[in-house]
Amino acid sequence: METVIVLFNRDLRVHDHPALSAACERGRAVVPLFVLDPAVPAGRRTPFLLACLADLREGLRARGGELFVRRGDTVAETLRMAGESGATAVYAGADVSGLARARERRLAGAARIEVRLFPGVTVVPPGLLRPSGGGDHYRVFTPYWRAWSAAARRPLLPPPERVEVPSGLEPGALPASAAPGGESRARGRMTAWAREHLAGYADGHDDLAGDRTSRLSPYLRFGCVSPLEVASLGNEAFARQLCWRDFHHQVTLAFPRIDRDDYRPRGHAWHDDAGAEQAWKAGMTGLPIVDAGMRQLLAEGWMHNRARLITAAYLVRQLRIDWRTGAAHFFDLLLDGDVADNYGNWQWVAGTGNDTRPNRSFSPIRQSRRFDPAGDYIRAHVPELAAVPAPYVHEPWLSPRPIPGYPRPLTSPAPR
Missing domain, CATH: 3.40.50.620 (HUPs)
Structure with a gap:
């Protein structure tokens, strides 16, 4: 050749x-x-x-x-x-x-x-694992996780020592960028994060203010680092997150309209509320943990994974707005915006995807108190609440003093 x-x-x-x-x-x-x-x-x-x-x-x-x-x-x-x-x-x-x-x-x-x-693109090729009972893909995560964990892995490949290119071809111009992308940064981050935080991942990855997640997702989205190499770092809790990524990819391979159609139609009647939709996008819902997540997204093009779950659940379960609206907004703004992961996760939250408990209850306030107990994540992203003490930073409408510039909740707050 x-x-x-x-x-x-x-x-x-x-x-x-x-x-x-x-x-x-x-x-x-x-x-x-x-x-x-x-x-x-x-x-x-x-x-x-x-x-x-x-x-x-x-x-x-x-x-x-x-x-x-x-x-x-x-x-x-x-x-x-x-x-x-x-x-x-x-x-x-x-x-x-x-x-x-x-x-x-x-x-x-x-x-x-x-x-x-x-x-x-994934740790395990998306079409490799098939359920023993038949079917072209796994529809439920747990049996996929068992099969994925037991699957043989291809060997990691070293970079080529030499890349010989033909002479006489114009390379093509590439505009300059100061963004923190690229393989060099990805490998540096992977090494530093694994050294400092991998061992404590199971206990620390949901700590909103602690920010101990790997933040490798944008680099994985563009393939700046191999998902197989990241999986080889070890730690079962961290590997499980990579397995979720693979799971959504094998679902998308079988159901390529995952970004448009309900994977499991359940007859949802979505509300059309432009005002509530805009308030959610702007981080002005009046629910601090939701607003903190949405403002982090606007400012950074990234959002803590726990905050993604909270903000998405609020849109579809409390505001009753179509998951496609939220998924499209996330996809537009996230540096790690990826069809399989983004839309697969949104459908999971909305109850139209691969969640085996599509009607599970979800309280943003309970999540806020559990994963940001001191309110530090909220204060970091919602400056109107920077001076509000811990008892009220999660529920400022209960404060005896009004909070200047911060809205009342769009909906009746969910129980604690």
Whole structure:
């Protein structure tokens, strides 16, 4: 085989990259390619993406290679690059979203070029595990967790020592970005966090103010770090979170309309309330723990996982607003916005997804008092409540003194 294109998508790294490793082993020359496709708008994630691409380019250049960047339709630009470089094959990481799979089919339909797909987006390939009783995927997490924990893992792959690229190809311009993206930062964060917090993950990951979660999710979303390598860090409680990510990916592979249709329709009657929706998005619901989470999202493009559960449950269970509204808002703003995880989690919360107890009760105030007992997370993100003492920071409407500038609750507060 002469020349192979490695089409990067959600795998912006050189460590443990099966497609890149295979191309370097089998091809005389390799063309690492990323296409900035207007059909896949990155939105708020754009600066982070650009930083990831810049770091990937440096990682490839350090090995004698290059990252070639093009703009346009991914399939058309890949085929154009094949014509320019003389490539006879395209290697890429397999993905699960409807858009990604349509792109894979279009590439495979181009008769003049071989297309090979490789694992790497998840720990366990999404289509590998099947229920023993039949079916194309696991619908319930716990049996999937058992199968996932017992599944054999492929070996971690070292980065290629050398990436030989064809001469005469224009690399393509890449706008500068100061965002903290890229494989170098991801690996540094993974190492530092594992050293300081991995052992205590089970006890500390729900502490809202403590902020002891890994914050690796944006790097996993763009594949700056291999999920298989992250899983190899150990710690069962942490591995379980990675298993949830894999679980949603195997559900999405089987149900690619997860971002639009109820996975399990239950006849919900959603309310259309533009005012309440806007208050929720702005973090002005009058329920401090919800507002703190929503304001963290607006400010950082990230939200603590426990706060995601609280804010989502408030929208669908108390305001009774369609889960698609909330999921779309999260997807627009989150640096780690990912179809499988985002929409799978939202459907779980809404009772239309893979939750085996779709009607479970949920009290935001009880959650607030349990996971932010001193109110420090609330105060950090809702400055109107910075001076409110602990007895009232969770329920400021009970304070004997009015709180200037902070709204009354949109709904009757849930019981403590």
